[in-house]
Amino acid sequence: MWTETIQRWQSKDGAESYEAERFHGIVGRVFHRAQCRTLRRIARLISAGTRVLDVPCGTGRMHPVLRDRGLRIVGRDVSEAMLRKAAQRSPGNGDTCLVIGDATQLPFEDCSLDGIFSIRFFMHLTSQERETILREFARISRHLIVVEYGCDSAWHKWRRAVRKVVMRLLGRRRIYPVSAPAEQIHREARAAGLRICGWRWTLRGLSESVFVVMEKKDSREATVDA
Numbered sequence: 001m002w003t004e005t006i007q008r009w010q011s012k013d014g015a016e017s018y019e020a021e022r023f024h025g026i027v028g029r030v031f032h033r034a035q036c037r038t039l040r041r042i043a044r045l046i047s048a049g050t051r052v053l054d055v056p057c058g059t060g061r062m063h064p065v066l067r068d069r070g071l072r073i074v075g076r077d078v079s080e081a082m083l084r085k086a087a088q089r090s091p092g093n094g095d096t097c098l099v100i101g102d103a104t105q106l107p108f109e110d111c112s113l114d115g116i117f118s119i120r121f122f123m124h125l126t127s128q129e130r131e132t133i134l135r136e137f138a139r140i141s142r143h144l145i146v147v148e149y150g151c152d153s154a155w156h157k158w159r160r161a162v163r164k165v166v167m168r169l170l171g172r173r174r175i176y177p178v179s180a181p182a183e184q185i186h187r188e189a190r191a192a193g194l195r196i197c198g199w200r201w202t203l204r205g206l207s208e209s210v211f212v213v214m215e216k217k218d219s220r221e222a223t224v225d226a
Protein backbone atom coordinates (compact mmCIF):
# COMPACT_ATOMS: atom_id res chain seq x y z
CA MET A 1 0.00 0.00 0.00
CA TRP A 2 2.85 2.45 0.89
CA THR A 3 4.65 1.57 -2.39
CA GLU A 4 1.41 2.26 -4.25
CA THR A 5 1.09 5.58 -2.45
CA ILE A 6 4.67 6.59 -3.29
CA GLN A 7 3.99 5.79 -6.94
CA ARG A 8 0.90 7.95 -6.79
CA TRP A 9 2.93 10.89 -5.41
CA GLN A 10 5.33 10.49 -8.32
CA SER A 11 2.48 11.26 -10.73
CA LYS A 12 1.23 14.72 -11.60
CA ASP A 13 -2.33 13.83 -10.50
CA GLY A 14 -1.12 12.41 -7.19
CA ALA A 15 0.90 15.55 -6.43
CA GLU A 16 -1.99 17.82 -7.50
CA SER A 17 -4.49 16.07 -5.23
CA TYR A 18 -2.20 15.42 -2.20
CA GLU A 19 -3.25 18.45 -0.16
CA ALA A 20 -6.88 18.43 -1.31
CA GLU A 21 -7.30 14.81 -0.24
CA ARG A 22 -5.66 15.19 3.15
CA PHE A 23 -5.92 18.73 4.36
CA HIS A 24 -9.02 20.34 2.85
CA GLY A 25 -11.85 18.71 4.84
CA ILE A 26 -12.69 20.10 8.28
CA VAL A 27 -10.60 17.49 10.09
CA GLY A 28 -7.74 17.90 7.62
CA ARG A 29 -7.76 21.68 7.97
CA VAL A 30 -7.77 21.54 11.76
CA PHE A 31 -4.89 19.07 11.66
CA HIS A 32 -2.88 21.16 9.18
CA ARG A 33 -3.33 24.30 11.29
CA ALA A 34 -2.33 22.44 14.44
CA GLN A 35 0.79 21.16 12.70
CA CYS A 36 1.69 24.66 11.51
CA ARG A 37 1.24 26.05 15.03
CA THR A 38 3.43 23.31 16.51
CA LEU A 39 6.11 23.80 13.90
CA ARG A 40 6.07 27.59 14.33
CA ARG A 41 6.86 27.19 18.03
CA ILE A 42 9.69 24.77 17.37
CA ALA A 43 11.14 26.85 14.52
CA ARG A 44 11.72 29.69 17.01
CA LEU A 45 14.55 27.58 18.46
CA ILE A 46 16.51 27.97 15.23
CA SER A 47 18.17 31.28 14.40
CA ALA A 48 16.61 33.29 11.58
CA GLY A 49 18.70 33.42 8.42
CA THR A 50 20.13 29.92 8.85
CA ARG A 51 19.69 27.02 6.44
CA VAL A 52 17.40 24.08 7.20
CA LEU A 53 16.46 20.90 5.37
CA ASP A 54 12.86 19.77 4.93
CA VAL A 55 12.82 16.12 3.88
CA PRO A 56 10.61 14.90 2.35
CA CYS A 57 9.16 18.30 1.60
CA GLY A 58 6.31 17.11 -0.65
CA THR A 59 4.39 20.11 -1.93
CA GLY A 60 6.20 22.46 0.47
CA ARG A 61 3.12 22.52 2.71
CA MET A 62 5.19 23.65 5.71
CA HIS A 63 7.45 26.09 3.88
CA PRO A 64 5.40 29.24 4.64
CA VAL A 65 5.90 28.55 8.37
CA LEU A 66 9.67 28.08 8.00
CA ARG A 67 9.96 31.08 5.71
CA ASP A 68 8.00 33.29 8.16
CA ARG A 69 10.66 32.42 10.73
CA GLY A 70 13.25 33.72 8.27
CA LEU A 71 14.82 30.33 7.58
CA ARG A 72 16.44 29.44 4.26
CA ILE A 73 14.98 26.15 3.09
CA VAL A 74 16.47 23.21 1.25
CA GLY A 75 13.60 20.90 0.26
CA ARG A 76 14.28 17.32 -0.80
CA ASP A 77 11.81 14.77 -2.11
CA VAL A 78 11.96 11.72 -4.32
CA SER A 79 9.00 12.90 -6.40
CA GLU A 80 9.58 15.45 -9.14
CA ALA A 81 5.83 16.10 -9.35
CA MET A 82 5.72 17.02 -5.64
CA LEU A 83 8.77 19.27 -6.01
CA ARG A 84 7.09 21.11 -8.90
CA LYS A 85 4.20 21.93 -6.59
CA ALA A 86 6.67 23.05 -3.91
CA ALA A 87 8.38 25.32 -6.44
CA GLN A 88 5.04 27.05 -7.16
CA ARG A 89 4.94 27.98 -3.46
CA SER A 90 8.40 29.42 -3.47
CA PRO A 91 8.59 33.22 -3.88
CA GLY A 92 11.64 32.88 -6.16
CA ASN A 93 13.91 35.12 -4.07
CA GLY A 94 16.50 32.41 -3.58
CA ASP A 95 15.61 31.47 0.00
CA THR A 96 14.30 28.07 -1.10
CA CYS A 97 16.23 25.44 -2.99
CA LEU A 98 14.67 22.14 -4.06
CA VAL A 99 16.72 19.00 -4.61
CA ILE A 100 15.31 15.76 -5.97
CA GLY A 101 16.39 12.49 -4.36
CA ASP A 102 16.03 9.93 -1.64
CA ALA A 103 15.86 10.67 2.07
CA THR A 104 18.31 7.89 2.88
CA GLN A 105 21.12 9.49 0.87
CA LEU A 106 21.52 13.17 1.51
CA PRO A 107 24.11 14.96 -0.63
CA PHE A 108 25.18 17.39 2.09
CA GLU A 109 28.43 17.78 3.98
CA ASP A 110 28.74 16.83 7.65
CA CYS A 111 27.28 19.50 9.98
CA SER A 112 26.27 21.68 7.04
CA LEU A 113 22.65 22.47 8.03
CA ASP A 114 21.25 24.22 11.08
CA GLY A 115 18.08 22.20 11.36
CA ILE A 116 16.28 19.29 9.77
CA PHE A 117 12.53 18.77 9.56
CA SER A 118 10.87 15.52 8.57
CA ILE A 119 7.09 15.66 8.61
CA ARG A 120 4.52 12.95 7.79
CA PHE A 121 7.17 10.46 6.79
CA PHE A 122 8.53 8.37 9.68
CA MET A 123 5.14 6.79 10.37
CA HIS A 124 5.40 5.03 7.02
CA LEU A 125 8.82 3.48 7.64
CA THR A 126 10.16 0.47 9.50
CA SER A 127 12.24 0.99 12.62
CA GLN A 128 15.39 0.04 10.70
CA GLU A 129 14.66 2.57 7.94
CA ARG A 130 14.02 5.27 10.53
CA GLU A 131 17.34 4.56 12.24
CA THR A 132 19.22 4.74 8.93
CA ILE A 133 17.66 8.10 8.14
CA LEU A 134 18.22 9.45 11.68
CA ARG A 135 21.93 8.59 11.36
CA GLU A 136 22.08 10.56 8.14
CA PHE A 137 20.30 13.48 9.85
CA ALA A 138 22.78 13.33 12.75
CA ARG A 139 25.66 13.48 10.28
CA ILE A 140 24.52 16.59 8.42
CA SER A 141 22.85 18.59 11.19
CA ARG A 142 24.64 21.19 13.32
CA HIS A 143 21.74 21.78 15.63
CA LEU A 144 18.16 20.48 15.89
CA ILE A 145 16.41 17.60 14.17
CA VAL A 146 12.63 17.66 14.24
CA VAL A 147 10.83 14.47 13.28
CA GLU A 148 7.12 13.82 13.32
CA TYR A 149 6.37 10.37 14.69
CA GLY A 150 3.14 8.51 15.29
CA CYS A 151 3.42 7.75 19.00
CA ASP A 152 1.55 4.72 20.25
CA SER A 153 -0.36 4.30 23.49
CA ALA A 154 -3.20 2.06 24.68
CA TRP A 155 -5.68 4.89 23.99
CA HIS A 156 -4.40 5.43 20.46
CA LYS A 157 -4.48 1.66 19.73
CA TRP A 158 -8.12 1.52 20.74
CA ARG A 159 -8.98 4.62 18.74
CA ARG A 160 -7.24 3.26 15.67
CA ALA A 161 -9.12 -0.08 15.89
CA VAL A 162 -12.47 1.74 16.00
CA ARG A 163 -11.44 3.96 13.12
CA LYS A 164 -10.42 0.97 11.02
CA VAL A 165 -13.84 -0.64 11.52
CA VAL A 166 -15.67 2.60 10.65
CA MET A 167 -13.55 3.10 7.52
CA ARG A 168 -14.18 -0.49 6.44
CA LEU A 169 -17.93 -0.04 6.96
CA LEU A 170 -17.80 3.14 4.88
CA GLY A 171 -15.90 1.21 2.20
CA ARG A 172 -12.93 3.61 2.37
CA ARG A 173 -9.38 2.51 1.72
CA ARG A 174 -6.77 4.15 3.87
CA ILE A 175 -3.09 3.84 4.64
CA TYR A 176 -2.65 3.04 8.30
CA PRO A 177 0.60 4.63 9.38
CA VAL A 178 2.85 2.79 11.80
CA SER A 179 3.06 4.18 15.30
CA ALA A 180 5.88 3.53 17.72
CA PRO A 181 5.82 3.54 21.53
CA ALA A 182 7.81 6.30 23.22
CA GLU A 183 10.52 3.86 24.41
CA GLN A 184 11.14 2.77 20.83
CA ILE A 185 11.43 6.38 19.66
CA HIS A 186 14.04 6.96 22.39
CA ARG A 187 15.88 3.79 21.29
CA GLU A 188 15.97 4.87 17.64
CA ALA A 189 17.26 8.32 18.57
CA ARG A 190 19.97 6.85 20.83
CA ALA A 191 21.07 4.39 18.15
CA ALA A 192 21.64 7.34 15.82
CA GLY A 193 23.67 9.26 18.43
CA LEU A 194 20.84 11.67 19.19
CA ARG A 195 19.15 12.82 22.37
CA ILE A 196 15.49 13.79 22.58
CA CYS A 197 15.10 17.27 24.01
CA GLY A 198 11.37 17.81 23.52
CA TRP A 199 8.02 16.38 22.49
CA ARG A 200 5.29 18.55 21.05
CA TRP A 201 1.93 16.98 20.34
CA THR A 202 -0.02 18.19 17.31
CA LEU A 203 -3.43 17.61 18.90
CA ARG A 204 -2.82 15.99 22.27
CA GLY A 205 -5.23 13.11 22.98
CA LEU A 206 -6.82 13.33 19.55
CA SER A 207 -3.94 12.45 17.29
CA GLU A 208 -0.88 10.21 17.48
CA SER A 209 1.16 12.89 15.75
CA VAL A 210 4.02 14.21 17.82
CA PHE A 211 6.96 16.36 16.78
CA VAL A 212 10.02 14.91 18.45
CA VAL A 213 12.85 17.41 18.82
CA MET A 214 16.33 15.86 18.87
CA GLU A 215 19.89 17.07 19.03
CA LYS A 216 23.28 15.43 18.89
CA LYS A 217 24.41 13.89 22.16
CA ASP A 218 27.53 16.06 22.19
CA SER A 219 25.77 19.39 21.54
CA ARG A 220 24.76 21.94 24.17
CA GLU A 221 21.29 21.11 25.47
CA ALA A 222 18.33 22.92 23.92
CA THR A 223 15.21 23.27 26.01
CA VAL A 224 11.81 22.54 24.61
CA ASP A 225 8.92 22.38 27.02
CA ALA A 226 6.52 19.47 26.43
Ligand SMILES: C[S@@+](CC[C@H](N)C(=O)[O-])C[C@H]1O[C@@H](n2cnc3c(N)ncnc32)[C@H](O)[C@@H]1O
Binding pocket: 006, 009, 010, 055, 056, 057, 058, 059, 060, 061, 062, 076, 077, 078, 079, 082, 101, 102, 103, 104, 118, 119, 120, 121
Ligand atom coordinates in the same frame (compact mmCIF):
# COMPACT_ATOMS: atom_id res chain seq x y z
C1 LIG B 1 2.96 12.30 3.23
S1 LIG B 1 4.05 13.18 2.13
C2 LIG B 1 4.71 14.37 3.27
C3 LIG B 1 5.18 15.61 2.59
C4 LIG B 1 5.40 16.82 3.53
N1 LIG B 1 6.45 16.58 4.48
C5 LIG B 1 4.11 17.18 4.23
O1 LIG B 1 4.07 17.11 5.47
O2 LIG B 1 3.16 17.55 3.56
C6 LIG B 1 5.35 12.03 1.92
C7 LIG B 1 6.38 12.45 0.87
O3 LIG B 1 7.46 11.53 0.97
C8 LIG B 1 8.05 11.42 -0.31
N2 LIG B 1 8.90 10.23 -0.24
C9 LIG B 1 8.52 8.94 -0.08
N3 LIG B 1 9.59 8.14 0.03
C10 LIG B 1 10.68 8.95 -0.04
C11 LIG B 1 12.08 8.72 0.03
N4 LIG B 1 12.59 7.50 0.21
N5 LIG B 1 12.92 9.77 -0.08
C12 LIG B 1 12.44 11.04 -0.24
N6 LIG B 1 11.12 11.31 -0.33
C13 LIG B 1 10.25 10.28 -0.21
C14 LIG B 1 6.86 11.37 -1.23
O4 LIG B 1 7.20 11.68 -2.56
C15 LIG B 1 5.94 12.42 -0.58
O5 LIG B 1 6.13 13.68 -1.14
